[in-house]
Amino acid sequence: MQLRSWTPSRRETMGLGLTALLAxxxxxxxxxxxxxxxxAELKKLYGDKPMADGKIKLDxxxxxxxxxxxxxxxxxxxxxTDGDYVKAVHVFADGNPLPQVVTYRFTPQSGKAAASxxxxxxxxxxxxxxxxMSNGALYTAxxxxxxxxxxxxx
Amino acid sequence: MxxxxxxxxxxxxxxxxxxxxxxxxxxxxxxxxxxxxxxxxFDPVGTLTILHTTDLHAQLEPIYFREPSVNxxxxxxxxxxxxxxxxxxxxxxxxxxxxxxxxxxxxxDFDTLAGTYGRMGGADRIAxxxxxxxxxxxxxxxxLLDGGDGLQGSWSSLQTKGEDMVRVFGALGLDAMVGHWExxxxxxxxxxxxxxxxxxxxxxxxxxxxxxxxxxEARKMFERGGSKIAVIGxxxxxxxxxxxxxxxxDWEFGLREEDLQKQVDEARAAGAEVVVLLSxxxxxxxxxxxGRVKGIDxxxxxxxHDALPAPVMVGSxxxxxxxxxxxxxxxxxxxxxxxxxxxxxxGLLPVFSDAIAPDPEMAALVKELRxxxxxxxxxxxxxxxxxxxxxxxxxxxxxxxxxQAMLTERDAEIALSxxxxxxxxxxxxDPITFEAIANATAITYPACYRxxxxxxxxxxxxxxxxxxxxxxxxxxxxxxxMVRVGGVGYAIDIGQPMGKRISDLTYLKTGQxxxxxxxxxxxxxxxxxxxxxGPPIWELVERYVAATRTVDIAPTASVKVSGA
Numbered sequence: 004m005q006l007r008s009w010t011p012s013r014r015e016t017m018g019l020g021l022t023a024l025l026a027x028x029x030x031x032x033x034x035x036x037x038x039x040x041x042x043a044e045l046k047k048l049y050g051d052k053p054m055a056d057g058k059i060k061l062d063x064x065x066x067x068x069x070x071x072x073x074x075x076x077x078x079x080x081x082x083x084t085d086g087d088y089v090k091a092v093h094v095f096a097d098g099n100p101l102p103q104v105v106t107y108r109f110t111p112q113s114g115k116a117a118a119s120x121x122x123x124x125x126x127x128x129x130x131x132x133x134x135x136m137s138n139g140a141l142y143t144a145x146x147x148x149x150x151x152x153x154x155x156x157x
Numbered sequence: 158m159x160x161x162x163x164x165x166x167x168x169x170x171x172x173x174x175x176x177x178x179x180x181x182x183x184x185x186x187x188x189x190x191x192x193x194x195x196x197x198x199f200d201p202v203g204t205l206t207i208l209h210t211t212d213l214h215a216q217l218e219p220i221y222f223r224e225p226s227v228n229x230x231x232x233x234x235x236x237x238x239x240x241x242x243x244x245x246x247x248x249x250x251x252x253x254x255x256x257x258x259x260x261x262x263x264x265x266d267f268d269t270l271a272g273t274y275g276r277m278g279g280a281d282r283i284a285x286x287x288x289x290x291x292x293x294x295x296x297x298x299x300x301l302l303d304g305g306d307g308l309q310g311s312w313s314s315l316q317t318k319g320e321d322m323v324r325v326f327g328a329l330g331l332d333a334m335v336g337h338w339e340x341x342x343x344x345x346x347x348x349x350x351x352x353x354x355x356x357x358x359x360x361x362x363x364x365x366x367x368x369x370x371x372x373x374e375a376r377k378m379f380e381r382g383g384s385k386i387a388v389i390g391x392x393x394x395x396x397x398x399x400x401x402x403x404x405x406x407d408w409e410f411g412l413r414e415e416d417l418q419k420q421v422d423e424a425r426a427a428g429a430e431v432v433v434l435l436s437x438x439x440x441x442x443x444x445x446x447x448g449r450v451k452g453i454d455x456x457x458x459x460x461x462h463d464a465l466p467a468p469v470m471v472g473s474x475x476x477x478x479x480x481x482x483x484x485x486x487x488x489x490x491x492x493x494x495x496x497x498x499x500x501x502x503x504g505l506l507p508v509f510s511d512a513i514a515p516d517p518e519m520a521a522l523v524k525e526l527r528x529x530x531x532x533x534x535x536x537x538x539x540x541x542x543x544x545x546x547x548x549x550x551x552x553x554x555x556x557x558x559x560x561q562a563m564l565t566e567r568d569a570e571i572a573l574s575x576x577x578x579x580x581x582x583x584x585x586x587d588p589i590t591f592e593a594i595a596n597a598t599a600i601t602y603p604a605c606y607r608x609x610x611x612x613x614x615x616x617x618x619x620x621x622x623x624x625x626x627x628x629x630x631x632x633x634x635x636x637x638x639m640v641r642v643g644g645v646g647y648a649i650d651i652g653q654p655m656g657k658r659i660s661d662l663t664y665l666k667t668g669q670x671x672x673x674x675x676x677x678x679x680x681x682x683x684x685x686x687x688x689x690x691g692p693p694i695w696e697l698v699e700r701y702v703a704a705t706r707t708v709d710i711a712p713t714a715s716v717k718v719s720g721a
Contacts, residue, residue: 064411065632068397074409127655149633151398152621 036102041095041131044102048093049133052141059092059132059144070150072121075104079116079134079142083109089116091135098128124150193282193513197289202502203492205382206294207433208287208301211459212481212579214310214338215322217523219276219510220581220596222482224464225549226264229651229721232629234441239463239478250466261484261507262464268544268584278483278508280325280523281515286486286506287329288516298382301332304459304479305393305437308350309338310579312595313530318342321526323354328522333357333377337393337437337460341601343404359390359435361420362413372408376420384431384493387424389417391436393460395635401602403687412438412632414450421452430496433457440478441631447471454498455489462548462578466505475501481579483508534592539702541583542709547597548578550626551718552641554710555580555597559682559694560643561710562701567607567691569680570666571615572643576622576636577683589708594698598682603693605682612671615679616659619647624655645671646715653720665715 045054062076081089088111094104109116116134124130127149134142230240241249243263252258260270261277291299303326308319319342326334333356340347351358351373361375376389394412397405417434424432434453436443439460447456448471455475464480468489479487485505492500527534547553552560560572580597583589610618622640624633639649648661662671671677682694702708 062415066395066398066635068402068409068411147633149624149628151625151635152618 035098035100035125036096038097038129041097041102044095045093045133049135049141052139054133054141054143056143058136058142059134061130061132061144061146063130063146063148065147066149066151067124070124070126073124073148073150074119074121075130076119077107077117077132081116081136083111083113083115085111086137088113088137089134090137092116092118093133093135094120094122095131095133096122096124096128097131098126099124104130124148126150193285193289196506196509196512197286197293199488199490199504200502201294202490202500203382204298205384205386205431205491205493206290206299207386207455207457207487207489207491208290208299209304209457209477209479209487209489210283210301210307210483211304211437211457211479212306212462213278213303213322213483214306214481214579214596215308215314215319215599216278216311216482216581216596217280217313217321217325217527219279219282219508220482221267221271221276221584222278222484223264223267223271223544223546223548223582224262227549227551227718229550229627229718230441231627231651232631234444234631238465238469239440239461252466257507257509258466261509262466264546267546267582271582271584274509275511277485277510279510279515280329280483281517281520282508282510282513283483283486284329284516284519285513286508290488291330295382300379300381300386300388301330302388302433302435302457303331303334304435304457305335305337305339306459306481306579307334307339309341310596310599312534312592312599313527315595315599315601316530317526318346319350323350324522324526325519327355328519331356332379333359333388333390333435335359335390335392335435335437335459337396338400338600340392340396340405340408341400343601344407347405357388357390359388360392361389361417362394362411363392364409366407366409369409375416376424378424378427378429382491382493384491385428386431386433387421387427387429388433388435389420389424391417391434391438393437393439394442399636399685401685401687404601412442412446414446417446418450418452421450425452430493431455431491431498436460439631439634440476441634443476444469444471445631447474447476454491457487464505468501468503475503477503479505482581534590534595536591537588538591538594538699539589539705540707541585541587541589542707543585543711545583545587545589545708545710547580547582548638550576550638551716552713554712555582556641557643557710557713558702558708559597559698560641562698563605563680563682563694564643565701565704566697567605567680568678569607569644570664570677571610571645571679573618573679573681574641574643575683576626576638576640578637589702591695591699594695594702598693598695598698600683602683602685602689603695604684604689604691605680605694605697606684606689606691607678607680609676610679611674611676612662613673615645615671615677616662616673619649619659619662620656623649623658627651627658628655642716646713646717648717648719650720651718658720661717663715 060078360373363372462481463478465478469476547555563572646663
């Protein structure tokens with residue numbers, strides 16, 4: 004069994020999709036977060052502590068099929084023992100109105116530090132994950148997801 | 158696997174590429190002296206032959222299809238096949254201008270050469286070639302695979318939801334296919350085809366939305382020529398973005414590279430001596446993928462309609478590009494030794510309809526399949542006053558005709574037409590039949606809408622579509638060519654990032670810049686939205702052509718391209 008705690012950053016409103024050509028072009032422009040906003044959130048959590056690349060596997064589509072429900076699978080490499088485990092994983096989206104997507108907290112009893120969720124992405128942007136290990140070390144990973152307003156057949 | 162020294166370029170058709178005898182080939186074809194034997198001449202290697210068709214777009218009869226004169230490669234694909242056209246293409250492959258290969262593979266002097274060399278393709282001609290190869294190689298030594306977009310693109314396929322082509326593929330003895338436009342017949346129909354068809358429908362990269370379970374068989378093992386061949390299917394990964402998602406609401410696509418690697422590894426573990434990816438990714442995506450997924454011997458590419466007379470090699474993986482609309486079939490002979498591919502020989506066989514005797518059984522089947530629609534198919538609506546073609550990164554004259562039809566028939570200021578790669582070509586002087594119109598418009602979401610858009614919104618749409626084609630990373634590309642526009646002109650700088658490519662939007666009627674905040678009446682078709690209202694596009698085009706009688710359109714000068 005996998006223990007998960009999570010905090011959805013925003014209520015999903017499952018309305019009409021905006022992925023199509025005209026609908027998206029006609030959608031109102033939102034005030035969107037920036038990379039700086041994500042950096043500010045991280046500073047609140049961890050101050051200026053350095054973060055290393057690695058350990059985190061972010062599985063995201065290169066292009067979202069539906070910006071309203073973009074699947075994210077996250078998997079952090081760890082033995083998950085009492086002496087060495089993943090304490091928390093935070094996910095941010097730097098182009099959403101609110102950058103926080105979800106926070107997972109794990110214990111050694113979680114067995115593995117892996118989780119899946121679907122999130123809403125307002126536009127093409129980076130998804131950033133940060134993992135806090137039990138020894139205090141921080142790891143980060145980033146992936147771009149393209150949210151398109153419409154392709155043309157082929 | 159395959160080493161470079163085994164790389165043998167078999168010349169197209171008769172293997173005379175280097176001998177300079179292609180002119181004679183042409184004369185022979187017109188004089189009726191040449192038979193399918195010349196096209197079929199092939200020095201066999203090993204005991205296994207793989208035959209590949211792709212992107213037939215349900216063309217039962219021979220047609221004209223002009224290859225693109227603009228096909229821009231970006232990023233690592235810049236200046237490489239398949240992004241070479243016309244003179245550059247001929248120089249790269251050492252093909253003489255004015256001959257049958259130049260006619261089949263480029264747009265140069267198309268109208269004239271089409272008169273000399275005739276239409277290409279046709280299910281009955283393809284059947285003749287396939288039967289002959291099976292007879293020569295032995296029934297149990299040939300694997301026939303189709304790369305998708307076979308069941309859509311004609312009036313009869315639209316009316317029968319692909320059933321006409323299912324029967325043709327069945328009669329050809331197809332072993333397996335993948336999908337893209339097939340999905341626009343909707344979930345239920347695709348499932349019905351998968352259940353009933355006498356061939357496998359493979360796709361490793363489609364999952365059920367809710368449970369992430371595989372929707373289709375991912376791969377199938379075949380035994381041919383004494384070897385075990387694993388064929389893995391890869392459906393067009395961007396189907397729910399490029400085409401209506403609401404028609405397949407429960408299916409999720411994507412590239413799924415890691416899952417593909419697992420499929421390759423499992424196939425090898427199960428004893429596969431040859432691993433083939435039957436792909437509808439598009440060429441540039443497959444080229445990148447070939448460098449990242451290990452252990453694939455052959456990628457049979459599709460989707461981007463490229464016809465290449467020689468394979469492209471990425472490491473030890475062979476990439477084959479068979480063209481579209483039945484103009485070509487690919488023959489790949491593999492020499493399998495000690496459980497792996499030791500050598501190969503490849504030929505891109507041109508399906509010159511005048512040179513190949515129709516297979517009588519297939520000809521009878523095609524006649525039967527078309528009979529219910531004969532009156533519609535044969536209805537002459539008008540005449541082409543100039544070459545009418547579609548394929549190319551930007552506007553083609555056939556699409557300009559469609560845009561003109563929308564501007565006129567829907568009283569719009571601006572028209573948008575999708576950048577589909579499929580649809581035949583008409584020579585100047587050809588009748589414009591309803592069939593020719595349907596060959597460029599026969600889709601399951603044909604409504605022509607009329608909407609109000611600001612100049613800024615139009616620019617946003619153009620920027621978004623441009624990034625789907627010209628993003629430097631092929632994994633971020635999707636869909637077809639650039640959306641075609643009527644009533645406006647623009648400049649595009651390919652090398653810029655998204656949001657900065659499009660400039661100088663001009664309202665052609667007045668010659669004035671398009672006003673970003675002003676609202677314009679825009680007509681378009683093939684919206685991926687559900688519940689779009691408007692008449693089917695083929696009705697508008699038929700009305701427009703009937704009123705115009707002779708459609709004379711020069712290639713547009715109102716799209717200015719730079720940065721390529």
